Amino acid sequence: xxxxxxxxxxxxxxxxxxxxxxxxxxxxxxxxxxxxxxxxxxxxxxxxxxxxxxxxxxxxxxxxxxxxxxxxxxxxxxxxxxxxxxxxxxxxxxxxxxxxxxxxxxxxxxxxxxxxxxxxxxxxxxxxxxxxxxxxxxxxxxxxxxxxxxxxxxxxxxxxxxxxxxxxxxxxxxxxxxxxxxxxxxxxxxxxxxxxxxxxxxxxxxxxxxxxxxxxxxxxxxxxxxxxxxxxxxxxxxxxxxxxxxxxxxxxxxxxxxxxxxxxxxxxxxxxxxxxxxxxxxxxx
Numbered sequence: 314x315x316x317x318x319x320x321x322x323x324x325x326x327x328x329x330x331x332x333x334x335x336x337x338x339x340x341x342x343x344x345x346x347x348x349x350x351x352x353x354x355x356x357x358x359x360x361x362x363x364x365x366x367x368x369x370x371x372x373x374x375x376x377x378x379x380x381x382x383x384x385x386x387x388x389x390x391x392x393x394x395x396x397x398x399x400x401x402x403x404x405x406x407x408x409x410x411x412x413x414x415x416x417x418x419x420x421x422x423x424x425x426x427x428x429x430x431x432x433x434x435x436x437x438x439x440x441x442x443x444x445x446x447x448x449x450x451x452x453x454x455x456x457x458x459x460x461x462x463x464x465x466x467x468x469x470x471x472x473x474x475x476x477x478x479x480x481x482x483x484x485x486x487x488x489x490x491x492x493x494x495x496x497x498x499x500x501x502x503x504x505x506x507x508x509x510x511x512x513x514x515x516x517x518x519x520x521x522x523x524x525x526x527x528x529x530x531x532x533x534x535x536x537x538x539x540x541x542x543x544x545x546x547x548x549x550x551x552x553x554x555x556x557x558x559x560x561x562x563x564x565x566x567x568x569x570x571x572x573x574x575x576x577x578x579x580x581x582x583x584x585x586x587x588x589x590x591x592x593x594x595x596x597x598x
Contacts, residue, residue: 387446513574514540
């Protein structure tokens with residue numbers, strides 16, 4: 314091999330080595346600028362640190378005017394991504410769930426929020442405590458008592474209170490359906506209170522004795538009427554006023570809400586006995 318051929322071969326080998334080194338350098342820079350698959354998966358799962366971010370501009374920083382909140386949320390399906398954010402006035406941003414809370418699982422869980430701010434995308438992690446809340450409860454009308462917050466939120470870990478529940482709205486002595494709100498984390502959740510009377514009146518029977526052909530009001534056959542509202546009395550069937558002997562009498566007890574109770578009493582019909590009446594006699598001594 315002459316000198317010229319050897320020199321050309323050396324130049325070719327050096328050029329190939331230089332190309333290989335240049336390719337490795339480009340790949341290393343790309344890998345340094347691109348997050349790894351593990352990092353991306355961690356961000357999407359909501360397990361990243363609070364300062365981890367996804368951005369169109371590597372130099373962009375998440376705005377300090379936006380604060381991420383950890384919240385207690387009910388399982389009523391009324392939770393939004395914006396509930397987990399507190400921001401100063403005038404901050405223009407958009408937020409959505411990257412990983413939403415699972416409302417079917419109670420307790421603490423990690424979530425992820427995706428922000429758009431000034432053309433850049435950021436992701437932040439937060440925590441949500443999911444608890445059960447009743448949406449509507451039916452109560453029995455009562456002369457006393459009131460609705461308790463624990464009826465709707467039984468979890469002792471959650472600080473809840475009625476936001477606009479007046480004494481009348483929460484009273485069990487007021488019949489009807491009404492809407493009230495429960496305050497949790499400063500957010501109001503509407504719930505329904507439904508108070509109705511579904512229990513029929515009760516009473517104690519009172520037996521009566523009458524002369525043949527005489528009549529009495531139905532209320533004469535009952536005493537100790539028990540109900541939360543006014544009760545009217547009537548006969549289920551007309552008593553046998555004209556039949557001698559003892560008969561059963563059924564009294565219907567109807568309250569003002571339409572509930573009907575029954576009380577079975579007794580009626581004794583006796584024959585009228587006419588005794589002689591003496592007039593004009595004076596005592597004789």
